[in-house]
Amino acid sequence: MEDAKPIQSGRITEYEINTILGRIQEVGRDLGKDLQFIWIPTLRSVLCSGTITDQDGDGVITNNDVILWLDKYSEIALLSKYFDYVFPQPGYYFADKIGANCNQIEYTYSLLVDILRWIKNSNPSNVYIEMEADGAVRSSEYKLQRACDYVSSQEAISGSIWENRAYYFDWDINIVPYIRNTCPKW
Numbered sequence: 001m002e003d004a005k006p007i008q009s010g011r012i013t014e015y016e017i018n019t020i021l022g023r024i025q026e027v028g029r030d031l032g033k034d035l036q037f038i039w040i041p042t043l044r045s046v047l048c049s050g051t052i053t054d055q056d057g058d059g060v061i062t063n064n065d066v067i068l069w070l071d072k073y074s075e076i077a078l079l080s081k082y083f084d085y086v087f088p089q090p091g092y093y094f095a096d097k098i099g100a101n102c103n104q105i106e107y108t109y110s111l112l113v114d115i116l117r118w119i120k121n122s123n124p125s126n127v128y129i130e131m132e133a134d135g136a137v138r139s140s141e142y143k144l145q146r147a148c149d150y151v152s153s154q155e156a157i158s159g160s161i162w163e164n165r166a167y168y169f170d171w172d173i174n175i176v177p178y179i180r181n182t183c184p185k186w
């Protein structure tokens with residue numbers, strides 16, 4: 001590829017990602033195994049860095065500006081072709097706000113729904129979601145609700161939870177059944 005582009009401040013280039021993919025496929029052939037190349041990018045790096053400005057020019061900052069911001073700065077649509085699956089981390093469980101280092105705009109449930117709709121509609125079909133939670137769900141109704149919102153937001157968009165998902169649950173796998181006591185489809 002001649003148009004190798006530095007990704008995220010030059011830490012890795014598109015050319016290098018393609019080279020890693022080639023190596024994985026080569027090893028997979030040697031071993032006779034179907035190896036997969038999976039990417040779990042954090043959306044917080046795009047959503048929290050910088051002050052989100054009025055992208056659509058209507059004078060107010062709304063969900064639409066956040067979606068246009070993602071269109072402008074996310075590299076997921078560009079790079080997902082190199083991966084078997086991509087599971088963006090919405091960051092909603094961890095961040096109550098986004099923009100200017102997670103301190104500018106409320107990360108509301110309606111924004112989560114719009115961001116998941118963006119994941120589905122503005123990215124290739126191998127892009128899904130990472131479910132996110134940690135031990136705080138055990139002691140905080142608020143955190144448990146934020147975790148369960150990942151289920152209802154997928155259902156709001158697709159009528160059901162997405163068929164492929166990655167999971168972040170800190171170090172304790174028992175977090176998953178704990179959350180499922182409240183929202184069984186998590």
Ligand SMILES: [Ca+2]
Nearest residue numbers: 054058060065
């Ligand atoms: Ca606006």
